[in-house]
Amino acid sequence: MNSMELKLLRELFLNYLTRDSDTKDARRKDYNQAIFNKEEGWQVFCGTDLDMVMEKFDKAIDDFKERMR
Numbered sequence: 413m414n415s416m417e418l419k420l421l422r423e424l425f426l427n428y429l430t431r432d433s434d435t436k437d438a439r440r441k442d443y444n445q446a447i448f449n450k451e452e453g454w455q456v457f458c459g460t461d462l463d464m465v466m467e468k469f470d471k472a473i474d475d476f477k478e479r480m481r
Contacts, residue, residue: 417480421473424475428471429447429448430448431446447460447464448460
């Protein structure tokens with residue numbers, strides 16, 4: 413993986429961690445609920461755990477693979 417690909421993966425991961433999707437329908441594939449505040453980096457929910465973070469990482473990996481096709 414080259415540096416541009418790593419940069420894209422990092423950007424996707426941070427977006428999933430910090431940005432709510434436009435849709436509020438959790439059944440949709442493009443739904444995302446931020447778990448960290450983008451400006452200050454603090455958790456949005458009390459009890460944010462590693463599983464929640466890894467779920468966002470998995471979404472970023474899937475999005476990355478789709479973009480690399």
